[in-house]
Amino acid sequence: MSELVFDSVSVRYGGRRGLTAVDGVSLTVPAGKVVGLVGESGSGKSTLARAAVGLSPVSAGRVLLGGVDVRKLPRRRPLQMVFQDPYSSLNPRMTIGESIAEAMPRGTDRRAEVARLLELVNLDPERATHLPGQLSGGQRQRVALARALAGRPEALIADEITSALDVSVQGAVLNLVRSVQRQFDLSMLFISHNLAVIRYLSDFVAVMYLGRIVEAGPAAQVLTDPQHPYTRDLLDAAPSAHKPLFDLDPGATADAEPPDPHHPPAGCRYHPRCPVGPLVRSDREICLRADPAEDAAPRKHAAACHFSESEGHEPAISQGASV
Numbered sequence: 001m002s003e004l005v006f007d008s009v010s011v012r013y014g015g016r017r018g019l020t021a022v023d024g025v026s027l028t029v030p031a032g033k034v035v036g037l038v039g040e041s042g043s044g045k046s047t048l049a050r051a052a053v054g055l056s057p058v059s060a061g062r063v064l065l066g067g068v069d070v071r072k073l074p075r076r077r078p079l080q081m082v083f084q085d086p087y088s089s090l091n092p093r094m095t096i097g098e099s100i101a102e103a104m105p106r107g108t109d110r111r112a113e114v115a116r117l118l119e120l121v122n123l124d125p126e127r128a129t130h131l132p133g134q135l136s137g138g139q140r141q142r143v144a145l146a147r148a149l150a151g152r153p154e155a156l157i158a159d160e161i162t163s164a165l166d167v168s169v170q171g172a173v174l175n176l177v178r179s180v181q182r183q184f185d186l187s188m189l190f191i192s193h194n195l196a197v198i199r200y201l202s203d204f205v206a207v208m209y210l211g212r213i214v215e216a217g218p219a220a221q222v223l224t225d226p227q228h229p230y231t232r233d234l235l236d237a238a239p240s241a242h243k244p245l246f247d248l249d250p251g252a253t254a255d256a257e258p259p260d261p262h263h264p265p266a267g268c269r270y271h272p273r274c275p276v277g278p279l280v281r282s283d284r285e286i287c288l289r290a291d292p293a294e295d296a297a298p299r300k301h302a303a304a305c306h307f308s309e310s311e312g313h314e315p316a317i318s319q320g321a322s323v
């Protein structure tokens with residue numbers, strides 16, 4: 001299917017207390033692959049995802065699907081998004097069937113297609129006449145997925161799609177998403193706080209910190225051989241694989257206060273919290289003044305850290321490196 005490319009995307013929320021929630025992010029979701037996007041609360045993951053479907057105010061850059069600017073796609077159908085909260089993403093007054101049919105291209109045999117999609121997401125086609133309020137959270141999330149598939153997408157963005165669900169149904173929904181992604185060869189940006197979930201689903205992983213991608217690469221490399229101190233801290237903060245479910249604990253990565261997104265630190269944005277940075281080591285003064293590049297071409301493992309090389313890893317990526 002088609003590659004999804006974020007090309008130097010910035011999102012600024014306005015007003016006097018405005019902030020740049022996403023700051024020049026470049027990230028590629030290769031065709032038919034899953035990129036897991038991870039980072040603590042407030043790092044800008046949802047804002048980046050929503051930028052792709054026109055729901056957050058892009059102030060610079062663009063998003064491309066198969067080389068076409070998503071703003072020029074027909075009603076954005078080839079790119080669909082499923083949200084955290086299935087309660088608010090479905091119209092409570094429309095039947096399940098109407099909600100799904102609404103997203104279909106013209107000329108579709110709607111009744112038959114609704115039944116097919118409901119079966120695909122393991123729901124009884126009889127559900128088509130029900131209202132969202134008659135369904136459980138897990139069932140509603142299945143309907144949201146069916147609705148997204150009704151647009152016959154090439155790419156799918158999933159933003160914390162299991163975190164509002166009972167733990168007992170999370171696994172089934174994740175399995176469904178994975179099987180649908182494979183069946184339709186979808187390119188997928190998958191956002192989660194949960195590193196176990198990211199590990200389970202992702203071909204590639206991108207790590208976001210304070211509006212930037214700080215590390216990206218093949219999932220196995222990023223998760224087992226992290227190059228950026230922030231990624232290492234995230235992985236250290238997460239309990240081991242023996243523990244069942246774990247979420248990233250915002251602020252658990254270092255002793256320093258979480259950053260204020262209105263006033264990102266100069267130099268490397270991670271420096272006030274970095275355990276191998278200038279507050280700990282006198283030879284790392286560069287981190288106070290020089291901003292390491294951020295960029296993400298996940299086929300290649302790279303990190304935006306002045307010292308990732310000296311930590312025994314690949315050289316840091318340079319400003320403006322191509323996607």
Ligand SMILES: Nc1ncnc2c1ncn2[C@@H]1O[C@H](COP(=O)(O)OP(=O)(O)OP(=O)(O)O)[C@@H](O)[C@H]1O
Pocket residue numbers: 013014019021039040041042043044045046047048261
């Ligand atoms: N509509 C908005 N108006 C103003 N600021 C916003 C808006 N939405 C998000 N923000 C701010 O933008 C920053 C990034 O938020 P965002 O929700 O994208 O982060 P996130 O990584 O998805 O967090 P979470 O995991 O908690 O959803 C935060 O500082 C947040 O407070």
